[in-house]
Amino acid sequence: MKSYHTPAEKYIIKPVNQFISKSTTGGIILFIAAIIAIFFANSPWATDYHSIWQHKIGISLGNLELKMSLHHWINDGLMAIFFFVVGLELKRELSNGELASPKKAALPIIAAIGGMLFPALIYLFFNGGTDAAHGWGIPMATDIAFALGVLYLLGNKVPLSLKVFLTALAIVDDLGAVLVIALFYTSDLNLMYLSIGIALFILLLLCNKLGFKSPIFYAIIGIGGIWLAFLLSGVHATIAAVLAAFAIPANARINENYFSYKMNELRQRFYAIDPKDRQPNLNGEQLLLVEEMRSLTKDALPPSQRLEHGMHSFVAFIVMPVFALCNAAIPISFSEISNVTIGVALGLLLGKVIGVFGLTALIIKLKLISKPNGITMRNLLGIGFLASIGFTMSLFVTELAFDVNKHPEFPSEAKLGIIVASLIGGFIGFFILNHSKK
16 A cells, blocks of 8 residues: 655645545536536626637648637547547457456346437437437437446445446447447548548558557557548547547557566565665666566556556546536526427436336346346336436537537527436436435
8 A cells, every 4th residue: 555654645645646536536527517617608707608619729731721619629629539438448348348248248238229219219209300300319328427426426335236237338328329420420421531541440450460559659540540531521530539449459468477477576586686785766776677567567458458547537537527618508598498408308317217227127027138136126227317317428419419500509408408317317316226225
């Protein structure tokens, strides 16, 4: 265990590290950012706050110039980092996680599909055949950070199997959201740039097969090549981030047995150094051994896991809060609740509960799939309500779904439904799970 000696370490560094390391922290920061955005959107400074995100920022690469609003850069650029981490999580779960085994993956996959299908149908019930029909993808998404944040607030009141179930469900849900964005929320295609992006993706896959392990190499090709090509092609740039993540090597340079053997050997050599030679600073021989240990540790970590772990804090504490500050600035007005608001709110609240809980309960009652150990029907109902927290992903799809030039009111109406459903679903889910038997 790490010890803290100085007052700064004891009273500043240690509390900050403990706060950051908690599973709920990312959700707390995201919630605070959303509250700040909503406050400004309903304050006398609303116009000034909105204008901040409309400032144009551009970069030039020879004859090629990209000039977009800050809002656009956040949604197409900064959120690509979020989707890159989502892609890494998907790859990990599919290769050796909860989705690797068909038996373990079946129930959360069914729950996720139900949790995407029924919300879309409920939304279309209220908005089908209208100009707002294209927003059917908005209530399909679950915000994994918020949902897991609420779940982890309950501590040991919920079984580990329930946390695993929600995580697997949310991962499949994210995959569904990525596919929906790619297939249904893509603008006019530029086939030349799309071909370049696909060619670069194939290049990364070949480099993976050939044994290239440098994350920097994949970052340069993925960001400077695939992301830019997809951005110019008309396919949403976040899809490029997911593809780049799937191309990152998931195997380490050395296996676990060699790492354990070699690290033990280095440790013995370190301890074998004459204690008389030990000073407050490392001597030359010790320094070489520590460097070798660090290099060995680096080689034992798969690049995909190293990137996922290294980027998680940046996404949780920078990317998602900035996205919320930009996109959650919703004027709250209940005087004219539209069908868009009702469709999104009921799609999330009823659709997720029917799809996640109802379909899962039906499958279990029919004995087609056995219920995971430690999970009760009451717990599944609570998970159904937590899945209705659609915040980040739903807000993101809202920005893609509507033509603001024709109907500038639709995004605000949809966002109001997202906020209302997420708050109600989160509170009900927390209440149900908090009063469940352990």
